[in-house]
Amino acid sequence: MIYTVLITDPISEDGIQPLQLHPNIDVVIRNDLTEEELFTIIPNIHALLVRSQTNITRQLIEKANNLKIIARAGVGVDNIDLTAATAHGILVVNAPHANTNSAAEHTIAMLFSLARKIPQASISLKQREWNRKAFIGVELKGKTLGIIGLGRIGAEVAFRAIGQRMRVMAYDPFLTEEKGEELGILPASLDEVIEQSDFITIHTPLLENTKHLLDARAFQKMKTGVHIINCARGGIIDEHALYHAIQTNKVAGAALDVFQVEPPFHSNLLDLPEVIATPHLGASTVEAQENVAVEVSHDIIRFFTGKVVQNPVNVSSVPKEAMNQVAPYFTLSERLGQFLIHLADDVVEEINLFYSGPFTNFEVGPLTRNTIKGILQRHLGEQVNHVNALYLADQRGIKINENKTSSLKGFTNLITIEMITKQESFRISGTLLDGLGPRIVELNDYQVDIFPKGNIVLIYHHDLPGVIGKVGNLLGNYQINIATMQVDRSNLGGEAMMLLTVDKPLNVECLHTLKSLTEIYNVKTIQLI
Numbered sequence: 001m002i003y004t005v006l007i008t009d010p011i012s013e014d015g016i017q018p019l020q021l022h023p024n025i026d027v028v029i030r031n032d033l034t035e036e037e038l039f040t041i042i043p044n045i046h047a048l049l050v051r052s053q054t055n056i057t058r059q060l061i062e063k064a065n066n067l068k069i070i071a072r073a074g075v076g077v078d079n080i081d082l083t084a085a086t087a088h089g090i091l092v093v094n095a096p097h098a099n100t101n102s103a104a105e106h107t108i109a110m111l112f113s114l115a116r117k118i119p120q121a122s123i124s125l126k127q128r129e130w131n132r133k134a135f136i137g138v139e140l141k142g143k144t145l146g147i148i149g150l151g152r153i154g155a156e157v158a159f160r161a162i163g164q165r166m167r168v169m170a171y172d173p174f175l176t177e178e179k180g181e182e183l184g185i186l187p188a189s190l191d192e193v194i195e196q197s198d199f200i201t202i203h204t205p206l207l208e209n210t211k212h213l214l215d216a217r218a219f220q221k222m223k224t225g226v227h228i229i230n231c232a233r234g235g236i237i238d239e240h241a242l243y244h245a246i247q248t249n250k251v252a253g254a255a256l257d258v259f260q261v262e263p264p265f266h267s268n269l270l271d272l273p274e275v276i277a278t279p280h281l282g283a284s285t286v287e288a289q290e291n292v293a294v295e296v297s298h299d300i301i302r303f304f305t306g307k308v309v310q311n312p313v314n315v316s317s318v319p320k321e322a323m324n325q326v327a328p329y330f331t332l333s334e335r336l337g338q339f340l341i342h343l344a345d346d347v348v349e350e351i352n353l354f355y356s357g358p359f360t361n362f363e364v365g366p367l368t369r370n371t372i373k374g375i376l377q378r379h380l381g382e383q384v385n386h387v388n389a390l391y392l393a394d395q396r397g398i399k400i401n402e403n404k405t406s407s408l409k410g411f412t413n414l415i416t417i418e419m420i421t422k423q424e425s426f427r428i429s430g431t432l433l434d435g436l437g438p439r440i441v442e443l444n445d446y447q448v449d450i451f452p453k454g455n456i457v458l459i460y461h462h463d464l465p466g467v468i469g470k471v472g473n474l475l476g477n478y479q480i481n482i483a484t485m486q487v488d489r490s491n492l493g494g495e496a497m498m499l500l501t502v503d504k505p506l507n508v509e510c511l512h513t514l515k516s517l518t519e520i521y522n523v524k525t526i527q528l529i
């Protein structure tokens with residue numbers, strides 16, 4: 001059989017040599033395809049190799065009758081509809097490490113360019129101006145660099161900035177004191193990074209919870225004269241808010257490699273002299289392009305020759321014999337993890353999993369991986385899957401202990417997960433109820449019965465008359481319908497917990513008002529998809 005691999009974005013020719021030399025692979029390079037042409041030829045394609053320009057939508061995937069694998073020559077898979085790919089049984093692979101160095105170097109280039117206004121000075125001189133006063137810069141030495149997202153690229157940037165004798169602080173939900181110490185940086189909260197930095201650089205993925213992470217409110221809190229760098233993803237910064245912050249001299253300069261819409265030809269940020277910009281060049285080096293192309297080419301070959309791929313993004317691997325017994329608990333275990341991570345306000349250090357019931361006669365590892373995936377995905381996004389979840393947790397210093405116990409509490413099978421953070425610990429139990437599906441049955445020693453899906457509001461309050469009515473009225477005022485409500489208390493008049501499922505998420509104002517009620521001392525909102 002000959003497999004056709006279609007390449008739709010500019011890619012290193014040297015990097016795809018392994019594909020071109022393979023006897024069973026036919027490589028078609030078409031960087032010039034219109035969307036219509038791509039839709040016409042996609043039914044005959046077995047593998048698609050892309051960078052970030054090609055949008056692989058659900059509609060395209062639905063037409064791709066023979067497509068078996070999508071390879072992303074780079075890190076971010078946000079141009080690929082992963083859910084649609086998974087639903088159609090199409091494997092997605094990427095090259096998560098191959099362009100780290102180049103992206104970090106580009107960030108450092110941006111840092112220097114901002115500090116010394118090199119692009120602006122260069123443009124001015126080429127216009128035959130000799131204007132030395134206009135381009136007085138600042139030194140990096142002694143300044144604070146705030147890194148938001150200390151993953152692969154963030155850590156490399158930190159390492160280089162320390163070399164420039166900068167003080168480096170970072171916020172990452174998985175950054176421990178020990179890791180900070182090892183890297184020679186200061187772990188901090190998001191607010192501390194925002195408030196104390198002279199330069200702020202972003203290195204998170206674009207996710208639900210990182211969208212507009214730097215918004216008007218964040219800019220307001222920053223030091224006047226701060227510099228901003230984004231070589232991660234457009235959309236993490238609210239571009240309107242950034243424009244305003246530059247216009248009002250809050251932000252002295254911004255270096256942008258990525259934009260909410262690319263190319264950003266309509267963005268007014270490009271009109272500002274304080275903004276320096278590159279057209280998504282973070283990974284555009286000979287080395288990175290060759291590395292990413294080689295890495296994904298080998299994974300395509302591995303896939304078509306029946307070998308295990310190295311960088312899967314959306315696959316799961318479950319031993320056959322465990323499938324029948326444990327597979328029904330997959331969704332439950334992932335949702336328990338998703339639920340728990342919404343409760344954490346600080347760094348997760350340890351996760352203990354307790355399994356009881358007949359399913360413990362089988363391998364429960366797939367359930368553990370699913371739970372960890374649920375926990376990590378909130379901050380790491382779609383890169384986390386069953387295959388790499390434990391590895392990614394281990395990389396972040398999170399200890400994981402799997403236990404089989406006999407504490408069934410009347411259920412057929414029971415999963416209990418304990419998540420320990422630096423300051424607190426949380427515990428959740430879930431089971432499958434005959435005919436009713438997954439249920440959360442215990443939360444931090446409170447007995448509950450909740451279907452783990454949709455919008456959930458967890459309210460910690462004092463056990464006083466009238467609280468339930470106040471909450472109901474308040475949500476009603478915001479047109480939020482309560483689908484279910486459960487209340488439990490530690491003792492009469494003591495601490496109590498209210499768990500609501502609601503038909504739509506609470507907006508910021510509603511949440512704020514809820515938190516300000518005197519009887520309430522904490523509120524968490526949880527969205528389970």
Ligand SMILES: NC(=O)c1ccc[n+]([C@@H]2O[C@H](COP(=O)([O-])OP(=O)(O)OC[C@H]3O[C@@H](n4cnc5c(N)ncnc54)[C@H](O)[C@@H]3O)[C@@H](O)[C@H]2O)c1
Binds near residue numbers: 154205280283383
């Ligand atoms: N400009 C380019 O050409 C280019 C090249 C490579 C990668 N990238 C992008 O750079 C980004 C980082 O890539 P990476 O390989 O370092 O990824 P990574 O997964 O190794 O690191 C991302 C880090 O962000 C952290 N994070 C998630 N949510 C956060 C939040 N709300 N606040 C703070 N930290 C949070 C995660 O815990 C993780 O440690 C990605 O968006 C990637 O797509 C851009």
Ligand SMILES: O=C(O)CC[C@@H](O)C(=O)O
Binds near residue numbers: 051053073280
């Ligand atoms: O393909 C590119 O050049 C972009 C790569 C980069 O954004 C990534 O996420 O790896």
